[in-house]
Amino acid sequence: MAHLSRAALRRLSVATKSDRRHSCPHFIRAFPASSRAFHSSSPRRTDGVFRELTEQRVRTPWIEALRKRQAEERYPAASSEQPSVPKERKLTPKRMQDSYSSVVLPLAQDPWLLDTYLNSSGHIRLGTIFMDLDALSGVIAYKHTGDDVTTVTASCDRIVINHPLHEICDLELSGKVTYATGRSSLEISMQVAKAPQAGEKVKPEDVLIHCTFTMVSLDPTTRKPVNVNPLIIETPEEQRLYKLGERNSKIRKQRKDTALIKHTPNDLESDLIHAFWQKQLQYHDPYDELRKPDNVHFMHDTRLQTATIMQPQNRNRHHFMIFGGFLLKQTFELAFTTAAAFAHARPTFVSLDPSTFQNPVPVGSILYLTATVVYTDPPLIGAPGENVDQDSKYTRVQIRVDSKVRDVEHGRSKPTGQFNYTFNVEKNIRVVPRTYQEYMYYLDARRRAEQVKETLQEEGIGLSPQTAEDSVTE
Structure with missing residues (x-):
């Protein structure tokens, strides 16, 4: 097609329209049945929404x-400021x-x-x-x-x-x-x-x-x-x-009610923070032979970010806000990428853990997504009495994706949601927090992992890493 002249293309276009009007028997014979027909406009094939x-x-x-x-x-x-839905209905x-x-x-x-x-x-x-x-x-x-x-x-x-x-x-x-x-x-x-x-x-x-x-x-x-x-x-x-x-x-x-944004960590969590701090001191102590292992990575080194302008093609039924499913797809794929970059192995999806949509994302705004590895299971340091298999072949990696929007002029910014994904990777790898904010991320993720583990056990749901690897899904 690249070598056809403009005149030839015009003749082909005219022939196509004429053939369509007359059931085009010779046109059908000219092209195999498996070929895609010409359209005056592209069909409504969307990226993932049936x-x-x-x-x-x-x-x-x-x-x-x-x-x-x-x-x-x-x-x-x-x-315009009056409620459109009556209170008593x-x-x-x-x-x-x-x-x-x-x-x-x-x-x-x-x-x-x-x-x-x-x-x-x-x-x-x-x-x-x-x-x-x-x-x-x-x-x-x-x-x-x-x-x-x-x-x-x-x-x-x-x-x-x-x-x-x-x-x-x-x-x-x-x-x-x-x-x-x-x-x-x-x-x-x-x-x-x-x-x-x-x-x-x-x-x-x-x-x-x-x-x-x-x-x-x-x-x-x-x-x-x-x-x-x-x-x-x-x-x-x-x-x-x-x-x-x-x-x-x-x-x-x-x-x-118990969120870390409102309350200080409990005693066990405070002990974990102290144990991580002591471990890092050992890594940097010139008189201690212990050094950070190759499979241990600091949390800030795992971070990936994206920025995307929100176009009307991804709007919801009310026209001026972005469809929530589009945000799920974007955050999932960034989380998948982050897990792969962290482990240098192909991740297998385990679950989307409890996640919130805080504010709507307006059409025309710029969406910023930040993904961070916030927890690994088995952890580098377990809680007292917790059985941790440090030689496990597989690691569960929890990714936190924070989203916020800015207007095009970058005059205003607001958070729009937090999404928490868990993947399995065939790698013995650990994440370590260093700053106080990272410790809070780690503890929040640990709470979430424990809570999800309990509910899955109650309902008998969950796959072994080996079984999940055989799936034809990501």
Whole structure:
């Protein structure tokens, strides 16, 4: 094509349009069936959000949404500051099944769709699946709340690999609201599984991912929380799911109440800080033969950063803020890169641990992401009475990704979220904090790791590093 003249290209374009009008039998014969047809505009293939979910998320072209907002800014309505959702409105209790939604990604059937989900080694990019899960959580939330409120992602409480995939197959994403008391927040439980045959149900061993998202409903005008419909519990299984939601809610409150930003470390944690400080003194003591081993790295040396301008193509359904799933994909891929750079080995995803969306990310802002290795398990120094296998072949690496935004003029800055990812690496490697801030990062990550380990043991979820390595996902 590079050697065709402009005139030839014009003739080809005219012939193509003519052939399309007349079913183009000779045109079809000229090109193999496997070739992609010409289009006047590119098809709506997005990076990781399946078209059925994209249509729910973006309903108006950006130029129309922008012109509408510019018109509203020129001629603001007198009642623009009044709540658009009345305080007293009828909130009829709903069943869990009322919000159930599912979508099948035909990855095994559609190679061009699969093309948007694969990485360079032929593995499914989990970041793209996370985008789809966040989009699906929005669909589920609005089925429960209705369209008169604005519902946003407040936190991702957990994403865990249950069973690995051993081959590329069609995937079913499904979920429903499993916890809602009638206040502004609701918890959505979702799963990704091998798509079952028609008339069959998903088998437990076919579930790839289980996850929970917390959503919050706001008044579209005032951006203040508004109440949503409570849930009706009908079966023992629904009772179990509801109790899990209660437990997760209590854990979130407990984590907030005991956060290191509010309280000093406890006695055990203070002893750990002191032990790390003593270890570093040994490393630098000219009269001590102990030196920092090659597999031990200081935390500040593990840091990676990115800066990206937020474009409208990644907006949410309310047009002027960035879609939460896009942030999950960006933070996951930076965390993956950080783990790989730290270990010089290919990481295997274990879990997205409790993470928060603090503030929205506006379209047009500049997003700064900072990823740091904040904890390794086994640790370099264990707590008293803790059994630590310092010769373990595998290490669990926890990556903290902090996000903030600035306007283009760099006049204002605000934090937008913290995301915590855990990976397995086939390497005996350790991270060591040095500054007080790094010690707080380390202790916060240690608390998170212990808490996640307890909940996974309670539910019998989790993979061995060897099993996880065989998966066709990252």
